[in-house]
Amino acid sequence: MNRTLAIIGVVVILLGIVAVNSMFIVSQTQQALVLRLGEPRRQIQDPGLQLKIPFIEDAVFYERRALDVDPPKQQVILSDQKRLDVDSYARYRIVDPLLFFQAVRTEREARARLSAIINSSLRRVLGSQTLFDILSEKRVGIMANIRSEVNGPAQRLGIEIIEVRLRRADYPDETRENIYNRMKSEREREAKEFRAQGFEQAQKIRADADKQRVVIVAEAQKQAETLRGQGDGEAIKIYADAFGKDPSFFSFYRSMQAYRTAITDSDTTTMVLSPDSDFFRYFNSMTGQPGSETPPAGQ
Structure with a gap:
């Protein structure tokens, strides 16, 4: 009895293992590829519970959602001979799991292949454009051309490119330094001119x-x-x-002016004159006549 129970238990366990290995679930965000002994047999796009041959077939899952690829920054020479350090990114979707498996197998390998394709397309397309074109409204059309060019090789990998964008496009460090020095020299020249x-x-x-x-x-x-x-x-x-009208008054006035000019406190000139000199005639008489002390009538 015990042996029978043990056998039944082993059988149940084996059946459980077989059942587990014969079923798998595909989620809404995934798509699957069924492999038989490593060779792809069918691809499953619909979500839900799916069956496979246990121990012989295996399921490989891929994302249905958009995925990102971030190519390494590279230096591009534009048509006007200007150099730019271009940092880009792209978004893609796996549309053909079978082709994707046959071409690259893993998302890691897909990112590496896409990075090389995107950088090559960037060099080719941007190499025919000027810096003004990249900075103007033409940039949208340029990126559309790059996306269209990248989509060709990407479709051979079972991938659809959703968009390609430029994250940054800067001058190299040495170029920025040269531009800064040139701008500084130009501003100094203008300052001197002003x-x-x-x-x-x-x-x-x-x-x-x-x-x-x-x-x-x-x-x-x-x-x-x-x-x-x-x-x-x-x-x-x-x-x-x-x-x-009065000559005698004129003579008197002139004498007073002479006294004021000649006799001052600041005058250091020494004059030796006789008291009877004509210069001092009005000192002895207001009329200027000897022996007269009162002015004549009317003066």
């Missing part, structure tokens, strides 16, 4: 201002001399009219 122009303008403005100052000062001096001359003339006329 300074020279500014200095020239400043000199012109300063010279014009000095000229205007000289003209204004000369005009002012001319007007001052004219007014001074007119004032002196008026003063002389007034003095002449006044002195003509």
